[in-house]
Every structure is written in structure tokens, then in C-alpha cells.
Amino acid sequence: MRAFAGKIRVHEDTLQQWQKDYPEFSVSIKIAKCAAEHGLLIKFHGLATGKLKGQAAPIIFMLKNICGWREKIDSNQHVTITPHQYLVQLMEQKKLEDPDDEELP
Secondary structure, rough: OHHHHHHHHOOOOHHHHHHHHHHHHHHHHHHHHHHHHHHHHHHHHHHHHHOOOOOOOHHHHHHHOOOOOEEEEEEEEEEEEEEEHHHHHHHHHHHOOOOOOOOOO
């Protein structure tokens, strides 16, 4: 939010006030955040599946700091799982596939 405020040359508090005063602006901000998170997840999926080259750490850092992701802790077993491990497990459980990977007859 701070980066966007700087980009349009207003204070962060102004954006927060605009969100309170203008519900449609608040909705637009939420949509933009979802779009940003989706873009990061697409990139992360490409890294996790080996389709893209690069490091996952910067993507994980952005997901945590920009999108609010956190380490998941199972309070019963005190096990920590990273976002990367969670996505890999989720993909394995649900057998998620890239929509671009259609099998040819």
C-alpha cells in the first residue's frame, strides 16, 4: 500500500481515508491486491514445477510481506511448514496441473 501511495504521490493515510470514504475505491484496492497475489502464485507455481528458472525465496518473501502469508504452525504437533512446502503438498494432494499442460490425443 505504501508503494502505491508513493507512486501516485499521496500519503498512505490518504489512501486509507479514501478507502473509508469511497467503497468502490476500497473494492478496487482489494481487487488489485488479489491480482498481485495471483501473479506471484503463477510465478511461484512455475518455479515449483521447474517450468521457470530462478529462486523461490524472493517470491516467498513477497507473498509473506505483500500478501500477508505466514508460516503455518500445527499447534497439535508444533510442526512448521513453509509456503513452498504447503503449495507442493497441495498440488500433490489435488494433483493440480497447469492449464497449459493439456495432453494431446
